[in-house]
Amino acid sequence: MKVYSQSTLCLFRSALHQCLTAMLLPVLYLALCVFPGSVPAHAAPPDGKSLSSDIASDAAKAVSEAEGYESRFIFSEAIRLRLSADSLYSRSPDRKPYADNRFRLAKLYCRVGEYDMAYRYIVDVSRMYEEMSDYRAYLECKNILGAVSYAVRDYDRANEYFKEMAEGAEEIRDTLLNVYALTNMAVYTNSIGDSLRTNELISRSISLCKSLKDTSMLCQMYINLSASYINAADWSRAIECLALAEPLLGTISQEGQYHHYLGVLCFLTDRPSSEAVAHLDTALTCYGQGEFFTEEQSCLAMLQEIYASEGEYGKAYDALHRYYANHMQSGERDAVRKLFLAQNEILDRARDEELTVQKHRQTMVFVLSVSCLVFIAFAVFFLLKRKAYGIRMQEVELANRALVNEKKAQELAAKNEIAKLKELQRFNTDRLIEEMTDSLDRLGSATKDLQMRSELASICSQFRKIKDEDEWREVMQFVPDQDTDFYNRLIAAFPNLTINERRLCVFLNKNMTSKEISEITRQSLHSINIARGRLRSKLGITGDNMSIQEFLSKFN
Numbered sequence: 175m176k177v178y179s180q181s182t183l184c185l186f187r188s189a190l191h192q193c194l195t196a197m198l199l200p201v202l203y204l205a206l207c208v209f210p211g212s213v214p215a216h217a218a219p220p221d222g223k224s225l226s227s228d229i230a231s232d233a234a235k236a237v238s239e240a241e242g243y244e245s246r247f248i249f250s251e252a253i254r255l256r257l258s259a260d261s262l263y264s265r266s267p268d269r270k271p272y273a274d275n276r277f278r279l280a281k282l283y284c285r286v287g288e289y290d291m292a293y294r295y296i297v298d299v300s301r302m303y304e305e306m307s308d309y310r311a312y313l314e315c316k317n318i319l320g321a322v323s324y325a326v327r328d329y330d331r332a333n334e335y336f337k338e339m340a341e342g343a344e345e346i347r348d349t350l351l352n353v354y355a356l357t358n359m360a361v362y363t364n365s366i367g368d369s370l371r372t373n374e375l376i377s378r379s380i381s382l383c384k385s386l387k388d389t390s391m392l393c394q395m396y397i398n399l400s401a402s403y404i405n406a407a408d409w410s411r412a413i414e415c416l417a418l419a420e421p422l423l424g425t426i427s428q429e430g431q432y433h434h435y436l437g438v439l440c441f442l443t444d445r446p447s448s449e450a451v452a453h454l455d456t457a458l459t460c461y462g463q464g465e466f467f468t469e470e471q472s473c474l475a476m477l478q479e480i481y482a483s484e485g486e487y488g489k490a491y492d493a494l495h496r497y498y499a500n501h502m503q504s505g506e507r508d509a510v511r512k513l514f515l516a517q518n519e520i521l522d523r524a525r526d527e528e529l530t531v532q533k534h535r536q537t538m539v540f541v542l543s544v545s546c547l548v549f550i551a552f553a554v555f556f557l558l559k560r561k562a563y564g565i566r567m568q569e570v571e572l573a574n575r576a577l578v579n580e581k582k583a584q585e586l587a588a589k590n591e592i593a594k595l596k597e598l599q600r601f602n603t604d605r606l607i608e609e610m611t612d613s614l615d616r617l618g619s620a621t622k623d624l625q626m627r628s629e630l631a632s633i634c635s636q637f638r639k640i641k642d643e644d645e646w647r648e649v650m651q652f653v654p655d656q657d658t659d660f661y662n663r664l665i666a667a668f669p670n671l672t673i674n675e676r677r678l679c680v681f682l683n684k685n686m687t688s689k690e691i692s693e694i695t696r697q698s699l700h701s702i703n704i705a706r707g708r709l710r711s712k713l714g715i716t717g718d719n720m721s722i723q724e725f726l727s728k729f730n
Contacts, residue, residue, distance in 0.1 A: 229262050229265065230262075232258075232262060233259050233262035233263060233271075236255045236256070236258045236259040236262070237255070237256070237259050237275065239255050240252045240255035240256045240259065240278075243255065244278075244282070246463075246464060247425075247426060247427060247463070247464025247465060247466065248464060248465055249282050249285050249286045249464075249465045250286065250465060252282055253279065253282045253283065253286070256275055256278055256279045256282065257279065259275050260272070260275055260276060260279065263275055269302055269305075269306065270306065272302075273299050273302040273303060273306070273308075273311075274311075276295050276298065276299045276302075277295075277296070277299050277303075277311065277314070277315070279291075279295050280292045280295035280296040280299060280315075280318055281318060283295065284296075284318055284321055284322055284325070286465060286467070287325070287467065287468060289322045289325055289326060292318065292322050293319070293322050296315050296318045296319055296322070297319075299315055300312055300315035300316070300319075303315060309342065309346060310346060310348060310351065312342075313338075313339050313342040313343060313346075313351060314339075314351070314354075316335045316336075316338050316339045316342070317335070317336075317339050317354055317355075317358065319335045320332045320333075320334075320335030320336045320339065320358055321358075323335060324361060324362070324365070329362060329365050329366065332358075332362060333359075333362045336355065336358040336359050336362055337359075339351065339354070339355045339358065340352075340355035340356070340358075340359060343355045349382055349385065349386060350386065352382055353379050353382045353383060353386075353391065353395075356375045356376070356378050356379040356382070357375070357376065357379050357395070357398060359375050360372045360373075360375035360376045360379070360398065360402065361398075363375065364401075364402050364405055367405075369402060369403075369405065369406035369408075372402045372405075372406075373399065373402055373403070373406075376395060376398055376399040376402055377399070379395050379398075380392060380395045380396070380399070383395050389422050389424070390422070390424050390425070390428075392422060393419045393422035393423060393424065393428055394428065396415045396416070396418045396419035396422070397415070397416070397419050397428060397431050397432060397435065399415045400412040400413075400415035400416045400419070400435050401435060403415060404435060404438060404439065404442075407442075409439055409442060409443055412435070412439055413436075413439055416432060416435060416436055416439075419432060420432065426460045426461075426463045426464055427460075427464070427466070429456075429457075429460045430457045430458075430460035430461045430466060430469060431457075431469070432457075433453040433454070433456040433457035433460065434453070434454065434457035434461075434469060434472065434473055436453045437449075437450045437451070437452075437453030437454035437456075437457060437473070437476065438450075438476060440453060441476060441479075441480060447480050447483070447484055450476075450480055451477065451480060454473045454476055454477050454480075455477075457469070457473050458470060458473050458474070461473070467500055470500050471497055471500050474493050474494075474496050474497040474500060475493075475497055477489075477490075477493040478490050478493035478494045478497060481493060607637050607640070610637060611634045611637050614630045614633055614634045614637075615630075615634055617630055618630035618631055618634070659729075659730070660683060660729050660730055661676075661680075663729040664676070664679060664726070664729050667729070668712070668713065670712075671712065674705070675705070675708075675709055675712065677695075678691070678702075678705055678706070678709055679709070679726055681694070682706075682709075682722050682723055682726060683723065683726045683727070683729075683730070685723060688702045688703055688706065706722065709722065710722055713725060
């Protein structure tokens with residue numbers, strides 16, 4: 175076993191942290207390049223109603239080209255094209271493609287180490303997905319936030335994000351998200367030195383990958399597990415995991431990681447340094463095909479240490495020079511400071527927005543309160559006016575009713591007076607006719623002249639006929655014409671009524687008493703009461719709750 179100096183061990187720990195950070199980021203990016211269906215899919219640009227056809231075509235072209243660069247791990251060009259698409263999608267009312275493109279931008283910024291930009295985008299996108307109720311995409315935003323926190327060594331916050339994602343994945347029963355969650359938890363437990371828990375989590379991830387029959391993800395899990403074993407100084411198991419990953423290698427990222435970790439293992443064991451150099455050079459060749467600045471720095475740091483330990487200081491200096499050149503190019507020197515500034519900026523903006531919302535809310539409350547008071551005052555005024563108007567209308571209606579009742583009383587009094595005068599006149603006339611008829615009858619009985627007796631009898635007959643006709647006319651004035659509404663309705667409802675019963679209905683509908691009817695018809699009061707009883711039975715009136723007059727009023 176090789177023995178290393180304290181400086182060598184410190185450099186190795188720093189390089190190992192870079193390896194572990196690099197282990198997490200490819201897992202995040204794996205879904206971008208290998209599993210396009212596992213992240214929010216790119217939506218088609220809106221139609222001509224929201225964007226012109228030229229703009230929609232440009233957006234689709236930019237996204238398509240960006241996906242091509244992403245598949246080749248050329249992240250800077252992919253970012254440039256997605257920024258162009260972001261500008262186009264911002265003009266669309268459809269927020270889904272806009273959010274999806276920004277989600278991809280956050281992943282790309284995270285991948286190239288610009289954690290402040292990744293944080294800005296993912297915080298904004300997570301709010302958009304929350305508003306759209308896209309819970310799965312919202313959980314993946316938590317995954318990126320955890321990766322950003324882990325990359326700047328804020329492990330506690332990273333663990334909080336990873337736990338939230340794991341709980342959400344369990345809740346919606348999403349196997350792929352479960353794999354991500356378990357892998358993230360493994361990265362966290364590995365960072366705090368809990369190797370047993372790390373291996374357990376990655377093993378569960380591998381089992382889930384096998385159930386999904388996803389060889390590329392399975393390969394990544396084996397590589398991740400080997401990194402965990404390296405951190406636990408279990409070299410044999412690390413080599414076994416890399417051997418399982420070798421036949422499944424599919425991307426330059428996985429090939430680079432494979433040779434990278436194999437070079438680390440050669441460096442840590444008794445194998446010749448040339449093998450470690452060969453694997454690290456191969457890893458650098460793979461990483462060089464894309465933009466893997468963090469991984470390249472880890473390999474160069476390891477090469478510098480190997481060359482220095484072998485006394486090849488020229489090569490060691492060349493590796494160190496490439497290391498710092500790569501470090502300058504990666505732009506990670508101020509990653510923590512930039513992220514801190516970005517977080518503060520977002521917090522300040524959130525506070526400003528909250529204050530603005532509170533002001534708007536207070537203004538709205540004031541406006542609504544004033545509006546409610548005005549409305550209540552208007553409603554009270556309207557109700558009072560309506561009540562006063564109703565009282566006036568009731569007074570007018572009562573006055574009209576009083577006038578109508580008074581008029582009816584006057585008309586009834588006049589009718590009664592006229593009826594009494596007619597009754598008196600008819601009584602005098604009838605008495606005179608009866609006296610004249612009796613006198614003529616007596617005269618006819620006393621005379622012996624048959625011709626005279628016959629003429630006197632004829633005169634008496636004519637007087638009696640005139641008397642009957644007068645009585646009939648008196649009765650007929652109370653019988654309505656055939657086309658009146660009351661008479662027609664009554665006959666339609668009760669066609670079997672006799673003429674006398676119809677006349678009695680007319681009298682009763684005029685609210686005449688039995689005595690008044692008796693005087694008009696020359697019938698006894700007893701006969702009229704009997705006729706009324708028969709009429710109630712014929713009209714179907716039972717009980718004492720309704721009078722004949724009330725029943726007949728329905729036909730008026």
